[in-house]
Amino acid sequence: MNKKVLVTGGTGFIGSHTVVELQNNGFDVVIVDNLSNSKVEVLDQIEKITGTKPEFECFDLTDRQKTRAFFEKQSNLEAIIHFAASKAVGESVEKPLMYYHNNLNSLMNLMECMQEFEVKNLVFSSSCTVYGQPDQLPVTEQTPRKEAESPYGNTKSICEDIIRDVCKANPSLKGIALRYFNPIGAHESALIGELPLGVPNNLIPFLTQTVAGIRKELSVFGDDYNTPDGSAIRDYIHVVDLAKAHVVAIARLLNDQNKTNCEFFNVGTGNGVSVLEIINSFERSTGEKVPHRITDRREGDIEQIYADTTFANEELKWKAESTLDETLLSAWKWQENLKTMEF
Numbered sequence: 001m002n003k004k005v006l007v008t009g010g011t012g013f014i015g016s017h018t019v020v021e022l023q024n025n026g027f028d029v030v031i032v033d034n035l036s037n038s039k040v041e042v043l044d045q046i047e048k049i050t051g052t053k054p055e056f057e058c059f060d061l062t063d064r065q066k067t068r069a070f071f072e073k074q075s076n077l078e079a080i081i082h083f084a085a086s087k088a089v090g091e092s093v094e095k096p097l098m099y100y101h102n103n104l105n106s107l108m109n110l111m112e113c114m115q116e117f118e119v120k121n122l123v124f125s126s127s128c129t130v131y132g133q134p135d136q137l138p139v140t141e142q143t144p145r146k147e148a149e150s151p152y153g154n155t156k157s158i159c160e161d162i163i164r165d166v167c168k169a170n171p172s173l174k175g176i177a178l179r180y181f182n183p184i185g186a187h188e189s190a191l192i193g194e195l196p197l198g199v200p201n202n203l204i205p206f207l208t209q210t211v212a213g214i215r216k217e218l219s220v221f222g223d224d225y226n227t228p229d230g231s232a233i234r235d236y237i238h239v240v241d242l243a244k245a246h247v248v249a250i251a252r253l254l255n256d257q258n259k260t261n262c263e264f265f266n267v268g269t270g271n272g273v274s275v276l277e278i279i280n281s282f283e284r285s286t287g288e289k290v291p292h293r294i295t296d297r298r299e300g301d302i303e304q305i306y307a308d309t310t311f312a313n314e315e316l317k318w319k320a321e322s323t324l325d326e327t328l329l330s331a332w333k334w335q336e337n338l339k340t341m342e343f
């Protein structure tokens with residue numbers, strides 16, 4: 001019998017790609033999502049790719065009773081991947097309580113149910129934002145976390161602490177927190193991808209919408225950073241590579257290959273890429289011009305961050321495989337295909 005995994009936030013950007021990889025690797029999936037930042041049609045898209053429509057329950061994980069009732073019905077869950085969270089950095093500065101409420105309560109409800117219903121394995125979506133602007137690059141998992149630059153970032157640090165403390169108190173529970181760097185791109189089928197609501201804040205959706213003519217021009221936020229071309233540097237990882245890291249993490253937990261019952265991994269490519277390099281790579285791989293202009297730095301942005309991925313490469317036997325050109329081409333194919341979709 002297939003092992004069953006609960007994927008919270010499974011209709012979202014990273015969640016939907018992970019559901020595809022899980023199903024392609026023989027797992028049964030049940031998604032819980034309140035559709036606050038995703039569309040139910042994503043389930044049909046997943047079915048088109050994998051041939052299987054995942055089981056789906058629509059409710060809010062901050063609702064303790066509904067979460068408990070869900071666990072009461074699901075008797076055969078082997079593991080949970082917890083993606084569901086609010087994720088817009090700027091919004092979190094304006095509405096900190098909303099972020100603390102959603103991101104902390106959903107995790108605590110889940111972990112209480114894990115204890116009560118004896119679900120032993122958790123993979124959690126953390127972020128490289130926990131490192132702030134590190135003193136040394138690349139960052140390893142031992143690089144000290146910094147005081148968070150936003151309430152959103154702080155929720156990720158607090159959630160990591162919650163998982164660590166709960167695992168310490170319950171040796172039979174096992175947790176893996178994956179610290180994502182910058183996930184971009186879309187599935188090669190162009191049937192699923194990132195669906196930003198309103199004006200995108202993130203670089204790649206803004207860039208692809210600009211090239212598609214939805215936005216006038218891309219602002220490059222600063223060219224006076226202490227980097228080779230002056231623009232800021234990040235570690236951009238193809239969302240499918242990231243999704244595959246989750247399958248590996250689940251297998252590690254289910255096969256008892258974890259070294260301790262609470263582990264943290266950087267999930268990036270290990271390559272630092274500047275905003276101007278992104279534009280060049282996009283133009284090279286798609287043949288499209290990116291209208292852009294240098295503007296002031298964006299408040300709150302760090303200068304540069306990229307991952308040391310040695311621990312993930314060696315322990316998880318996982319490595320990001322896609323090139324930057326392939327990744328950006330997939331983002332463009334998704335943007336183009338969106339025109340043909342009704343959602």
Ligand SMILES: NC(=O)c1ccc[n+]([C@@H]2O[C@H](COP(=O)([O-])OP(=O)(O)OC[C@H]3O[C@@H](n4cnc5c(N)ncnc54)[C@H](O)[C@@H]3O)[C@@H](O)[C@H]2O)c1
Nearest residue numbers: 009012013014033034035036037038060061084085125127
């Ligand atoms: N995308 C990034 O750049 C990035 C980087 C680092 C970490 N992360 C983390 O990865 C996870 C997934 O990110 P994503 O980009 O796929 O975001 P997303 O918004 O596309 O997906 C999150 C999903 O969770 C759902 N959701 C939110 N709150 C919920 C709740 N209380 N109950 C039920 N469902 C709820 C939303 O409807 C959405 O479908 C998040 O935890 C995010 O913080 C994302």
Ligand SMILES: O=c1ccn([C@@H]2O[C@H](COP(=O)(O)OP(=O)(O)O[C@H]3O[C@H](CO)[C@H](O)[C@H](O)[C@H]3O)[C@@H](O)[C@H]2O)c(=O)[nH]1
Nearest residue numbers: 127128129201202203204206219220221232234275298301
């Ligand atoms: O229109 C834009 C948008 C972004 N950028 C630049 O592009 C880079 C990437 O910006 P994103 O907004 O795409 O990503 P961030 O690195 O700022 O933030 C992302 O990574 C963080 C971790 O560092 C958090 O996890 C956060 O949720 C996630 O959005 C930054 O240098 C930013 O200044 C531009 O030049 N123009």
